[in-house]
């Protein structure tokens with residue numbers, strides 16, 4: 388019998404499947420690879436795995452360009468492999484969260500191929516077309532650079548794409564789109580999937596003419612369309628978890644779209660920290676050297692301290708497949724690598740909301756070094772070189788490479804570092820689809836399993852603590868106060884029925900004074916000597932008390 392744990396108590400682990408474990412040594416990670424590593428995932432204390440898209444794809448945008456929603460990309464395996472994985476996961480009480488790409492399909496998807504074959508085909512209606520572009524439309528940029536409209540000579544029309552030219556936006560005003568997506572949900576539900584991450588949901592309704600605002604976020608029909616879809620797709624299904632991805636969601640939007648009459652998802656990914664260190668102008672294609680660590684508090688605080696934000700409503704994270712590695716980005720890669728990774732973990736696990744660990748984070752994986760433009764695989768990076776280096780000359784090639792080494796998405800997409808052997812134990816030695824991280828000899832699972840003070844063992848401890856009957860009510864259900872102290876320390880106070888967990892986070896390479904809370908029991912420290920220090924916290928020393 389499976390134990391049912393409510394979603395707010397779960398810990399999620401995110402996998403980028405092409406880089407997790409290559410079971411057949413062909414250079415690409417696969418579903419059987421995930422199955423093989425389920426015991427490892429279980430040993431961490433994980434309850435649910437969100438897997439980035441595994442559908443048939445050209446992999447131009449890492450599988451977010453879907454060719455067929457009901458089949459698996461051959462590099463990842465087969466539907467049978469997927470069923471086997473689900474069954475094995477169930478035996479271990481682990482749910483699988485499927486990534487559902489709602490907003491667009493690949494230009495190789497059958498619908499699009501039919502749509503451009505003839506305007507009389509019914510599939511033509513599934514997309515957004517123009518015979519002529521207005522002045523505004525001509526200037527409308529897509530999120531991955533270049534124009535948002537692309538001409539198709541065979542039918543003499545332009546189609547709309549918010550992301551890359553090979554990701555064609557679906558027309559959600561057409562009833563067939565909603566029905567087709569409902570069938571996708573049914574298909575995976577039948578196989579045993581109970582969690583669904585709905586990709587880019589804020590974009591599915593577009594208000595034209597677009598004017599200067601082209602991101603098409605939370606368009607006027609988003610609620611109507613998504614509610615129609617939710618009703619059709621999820622009404623008769625039990626214990627479903629829906630994780631909405633709406634980048635940059637504000638508190639106001641979270642409360643509007645997560646609760647009440649405009650509710651479109653049961654949970655939203657919390658983007659509070661996403662932007663820290665990105666360029667104001669060019670986002671993750673650039674870098675802001677003056678980024679402010681205080682933003683960890685100021686951006687997250689409103690979400691934590693609002694009592695309408697219940698713990699099941701948000702999923703918090705440090706990094707994901709759309710960012711670089713958290714420790715390279717914000718922490719310390721050298722002397723305090725271990726302590727900074729643990730400090731970030733402590734901050735994540737102390738906050739209200741479901742924690743989501745990105746594969747490799749639990750061993751403190753770092754950004755690799757990409758020497759050349761050709762080393763990058765991500766469509767966002769490839770386009771950025773074209774648009775910002777070749778065409779607009781915003782950056783030199785040298786600068787672009789430098790910035791992508793800091794913030795580019797490929798940083799977090801390199802193979803999982805299992806051991807110090809060939810290809811970091813990711814496979815048996817065949818060339819991998821993307822380079823292996825430079826740090827694998829030192830940073831790998833095998834090493835860390837053997838070291839009781841490792842980051843990996845710290846993750847296990849903090850997960851255990853969050854599940855411990857004595858603390859779980861406080862850490863999951865308790866109220867949350869997130870304060871920036873005058874000297875730069877962060878203070879987190881969780882409270883439930885008079886019982887408290889008090890946490891001090893030091894994200895600085897500096898010694899800081901603080902007041903040890905009275906009559907408090909030390910639960911955890913980011914420093915291995917676990918010293919309840921004399922009212923001082925050393926560099927990256929973060930500490931958790933119970934009182």
Ligand code: GLC
Pocket residue numbers: 448449451488550586587632634708709
């Ligand atoms: C989401 C995904 C991202 C992808 C984009 C377009 O933001 O997380 O990886 O590129 O949607 O599908």
